[in-house]
Amino acid sequence: MSKGKFGKFGGAYVPDVLKSSLTKVEAAYERYINDPEFIKDLGILYAQYAGRPSVLYYARNMTADLGGAKIYLKREDLNHTGSHKINNVLGQALLAKKMGMKRLIAETGAGQHGVATATAATLLGMECDVYMGKEDMARQALNVYRMELHGAKVHSVTSGTATLSDAVDAAIEAWCASDEDTYYLLGSAVGPHPFPIMVRDFQAIIGREIKAQIREVEGRLPDSVIACVGGGSNAIGSFYEFVKDESVELIGCEAAGRGVNTDEHAAAITKGRPGTFHGMESYFVQDENGLSPVYSISAGLDYPGVGPEHAHLYDIGRAKYVPVTDDEAVVAFEYLARMEGIIPAIESAHAIAYAMKYAPTLGKDKIIVITVSGRGDKDVAAMARYRGMKMYE
Ligand SMILES: *Cc1c(COP(=O)(O)O)cnc(C)c1O
Secondary structure, three states: OOOOEEEEEEEEOOOOOHHHHHHHHHHHHHHHHHOOOHHHHHHHHHHHHHHOOOEEEEHHHHHHOOOOEEEEEHHHHHHHHEEEEHHHHHHHHHHHHHHHHHOEEEEEOHHHHHHHHHHHHHHHOEEEEEEEEEHHHHHHHHHHHHHHOOOOEEEOOOOOOOOHHHHHHHHHHHHOOOOOOOOOOOOOOOOOHHHHHHHHHHHHHHHHHHHHHHHHHOOOOOOEEEHHHOOHHHHHHHHHHHHHOOOEEEEEEEEEOOOOOOOOOOOOOOOOEEEEOOOEEEEEEEEEOOOOOOOOOOEEEEEEEEOOOHHHHHHHHOOOEEEEEEEHHHHHHHHHHHHOOEEEHHHHHHHHHHHHHHHOOOOOOOEEEEEOEEEEEHHHHHHHHOOOOOOOO
């Protein structure tokens, strides 16, 4: 079966009860993704609600300070709700609406995807149920309240370790129980087919805009595109348009946490190996007992696997993946704030951190684009605490 395969990765490894739900989603996706009316409706939501196109900003202070390649920032942090997640959520929510669905369900760890889904549900007049581990709900009380403000119901999941993977199980169970009127909105380019392809297609607008914007200002393609990788949606969205442009180097930045030589990281490609979990074949951090616990200062990068298309791009040598530690990301978070007056999400700071090392090694005639996947307001209190300040949210 080649459907949903990226080389040897991807696929749809799910129990039989889920197959018919996935087939329905796949059929709808294939029907609408090239439908002129769907494209037009989504374009209106992107332009009038999300605020697209997002700016491509020439970071002149950072470029001068680092003394190498010219640096541009793709400002996904300026989107409504503060990150690239809205691109995917609006796409899938509109698809669900066209399918006649009445309810969106989602799982969330840190709460960012839950908030984005609740936002889209409100906008399109749908109900929304978000599944979240009890532990995560306590840690992310503000995001729980945000979802409730938008009218979503947040379900506390108490099984297992009461965190993200238990919330995924609970959401899938709820989907199986009511797939007639309910759509499961997955938050990254991971999981069984058709999610990795569909999420990539909704995020690919990032790379298409980068290409048009850089051509406009520089008259040529960039030499490198750099993005952080959790599940991999903002990275694949940034890369996809450039995969066929062999001159453009694609670099994904993985969370190395306290270091790739410790057990506390989430570097699925750097330290993981191929395996089949969460409905897909890809790279995962694992041991003989299955998935290993992962860690990153950044909740959005704290995932043991990576989307299957990244596994494939790595395998064929088209993209490279580099580890970035917590410490490096925090330094980059502070650096961008001071240098450009932009506070990036701590996830995005991983991409900034690698560029800070890389740009000075390149000539001034080279061009780097870094995707700033989100804004850092949500991380300010945690960064202050990281620096030893007593601060509470
Ligand atoms: C969720 C999130 C990420 C990680 O998700 P990807 O699917 O890897 O893009 C990165 N940055 C921000 C700001 C996020 O909210």
